[in-house]
Amino acid sequence: MGSITDDKRNLIIVSNRLPLSVKRVKGAFEPSLSSGGLVTSLSGLTKSTKFQWFGWPGIEVKDPNEREDVQKSLEKHNAVPIFLDSSLAHEHYNGFSNRILWPILHYQSGVVFDETPWQAYRRVNELFADAIAETAESGTLIWVHDYHLMLLPELLRDRLKQQGKSCAIGFSLHTPFPAGDFWRNLPVRKHLIEGMLSSDLIGFHTDEYKQNFIDTCASLLSKARTEIPNQIQYKNRLVCIDKFVVGIDPQKFTDTLQRPDVQERIQSFKERYKGIKVIVGVDRLDHIKGLTQKLKGFDAFLDDHPELQNKVVLIQVAVPSREDVKEYQDLETELCTIAGKINGKHATPEGTPLLYMHRSVPFNELTALYSVADVCLLTSTRDGMNLVAFEYVACQQERHGVLVLSEFAGAASFMTNGSIPFHPANKTEMSESIFNALNLDPAERKAKYDYLRSFVNTNTSAKWGETFIERLSRRCRGLGTSC
Ligand code: ADP
Numbered sequence: 001m002g003s004i005t006d007d008k009r010n011l012i013i014v015s016n017r018l019p020l021s022v023k024r025v026k027g028a029f030e031p032s033l034s035s036g037g038l039v040t041s042l043s044g045l046t047k048s049t050k051f052q053w054f055g056w057p058g059i060e061v062k063d064p065n066e067r068e069d070v071q072k073s074l075e076k077h078n079a080v081p082i083f084l085d086s087s088l089a090h091e092h093y094n095g096f097s098n099r100i101l102w103p104i105l106h107y108q109s110g111v112v113f114d115e116t117p118w119q120a121y122r123r124v125n126e127l128f129a130d131a132i133a134e135t136a137e138s139g140t141l142i143w144v145h146d147y148h149l150m151l152l153p154e155l156l157r158d159r160l161k162q163q164g165k166s167c168a169i170g171f172s173l174h175t176p177f178p179a180g181d182f183w184r185n186l187p188v189r190k191h192l193i194e195g196m197l198s199s200d201l202i203g204f205h206t207d208e209y210k211q212n213f214i215d216t217c218a219s220l221l222s223k224a225r226t227e228i229p230n231q232i233q234y235k236n237r238l239v240c241i242d243k244f245v246v247g248i249d250p251q252k253f254t255d256t257l258q259r260p261d262v263q264e265r266i267q268s269f270k271e272r273y274k275g276i277k278v279i280v281g282v283d284r285l286d287h288i289k290g291l292t293q294k295l296k297g298f299d300a301f302l303d304d305h306p307e308l309q310n311k312v313v314l315i316q317v318a319v320p321s322r323e324d325v326k327e328y329q330d331l332e333t334e335l336c337t338i339a340g341k342i343n344g345k346h347a348t349p350e351g352t353p354l355l356y357m358h359r360s361v362p363f364n365e366l367t368a369l370y371s372v373a374d375v376c377l378l379t380s381t382r383d384g385m386n387l388v389a390f391e392y393v394a395c396q397q398e399r400h401g402v403l404v405l406s407e408f409a410g411a412a413s414f415m416t417n418g419s420i421p422f423h424p425a426n427k428t429e430m431s432e433s434i435f436n437a438l439n440l441d442p443a444e445r446k447a448k449y450d451y452l453r454s455f456v457n458t459n460t461s462a463k464w465g466e467t468f469i470e471r472l473s474r475r476c477r478g479l480g481t482s483c
């Protein structure tokens with residue numbers, strides 16, 4: 001990177017989720033790796049770029065000595081905790097971010113707005129703004145991430161101005177941005193848009209999300225000028241809007257696959273599943289991942305193909321997520337029921353067709369699993385990008401496995417040519433897509449795989465981050481009078 005990011009004080013990344021989440025285990029603090037696409041993409045940037053990463057540690061810590069312990073445990077990862085009291089964090093994270101905003105961003109209907117969580121959301125954004133403004137110096141690049149912090153750019157700009165500091169502010173959204181009419185479901189939609197528009201540069205994962213945002217600004221804010229592509233003029237400021245293709249660090253997966261313990265694990269999987277086709281799914285347990293649709297589609301596939309009894313298995317990892325939110329608890333119960341029914345109907349003394357795991361799987365195990373699977377099945381009903389699709393590709397150099405990918409994942413905007421796309425609400429189509437994937441001839445499989453591999457190797461997390469930071473730093477240096 002250019003000199004602007006050579007000194008870690010000069011780039012601040014802000015997200016609600018830090019790369020490590022802290023838990024209290026038997027009285028001591030234990031950091032564990034966070035999961036999710038945001039952490040994966042930003043972690044992939046650490047090799048090439050230095051930064052300080054501010055966020056919520058995931059736990060309430062009141063005692064100043066204990067706060068120091070937590071700070072120290074995060075310091076070696078350049079992570080800086082912003083402490084929140086538990087009821088405020090609960091209302092911000094579970095109440096507004098994940099029960100109200102997240103579903104609307106993913107086109108889920110029936111969301112009920114509530115004032116208390118909204119006030120908590122505002123307050124947490126203010127507390128983040130206080131902490132960042134205090135640390136930033138003039139010239140610092142500040143890159144804010146995701147839906148938990150949409151008000152932050154505006155609150156931060158006000159504070160920096162009061163303190164006589166001049167900093168460039170970037171914002172990246174890791175979810176879809178819905179079409180304008182759906183965004184209307186949110187009574188506070190205008191505040192959030194205005195909050196984001198205090199950034200100098202705003203990044204989305206796809207052209208569709210970017211355009212939805214620009215159209216929403218044009219219809220919601222009478223003073224917003226959007227005639228020039230990728231620019232919004234608002235309140236005498238120029239805001240640049242663009243698509244930045246996020247990715248993973250593919251090298252991390254290819255290196256892991258070389259490890260003797262991982263090779264051993266791969267060998268044992270191969271023996272265990274000899275003569276059996278393996279389909280893998282890895283998803284946070286979330287409505288947007290279409291897990292009920294996936295299990296029902298797999299059930300339809302087993303019904304359609306009795307000749308494949310005992311010859312195919314779906315290994316589904318459902319990573320626990322947002323477990324304090326009622327909708328997520330209900331989904332977990334529903335999935336257990338469906339999984340039980342599928343195995344009740346299709347299991348034989350020789351085996352069960354579905355291995356449903358509701359737990360987090362260590363990285364090495366995940367890599368081995370990706371590597372032995374003939375097919376990866378991803379059924380998102382909406383999804384910002386879906387980096388699991390990229391990870392599966394990174395682990396399939398030898399096998400050229402097939403990606404069966406919902407047309408509603410952001411990744412489908414780039415990967416349709418190399419995958420088998422389908423509509424997740426249509427279980428007949430899903431069943432046919434699984435069958436086609438398992439029976440694709442080797443030449444077509446290789447052609448599809450080569451396409452995906454080239455895309456994953458080209459669009460890495462490092463490239464995504466460096467491109468965004470370079471654009472932001474150009475604006476900071478005053479070179480970006482246009483976008
Ligand atoms: P989302 O961001 O909605 O969770 P993505 O598919 O984009 O969806 O990203 C999920 C990320 O979480 C992937 O990089 C995946 O490897 C990672 N992941 C899955 N399981 C674990 C785990 N047990 N620990 C850490 N990361 C995990």
Ligand code: G6P
Binds near residue numbers: 035037175321
């Ligand atoms: C998605 C969101 C991220 C979030 C991740 C995991 O990728 O875009 O902001 O960090 O899910 O969810 P969690 O609620 O555990 O942070």
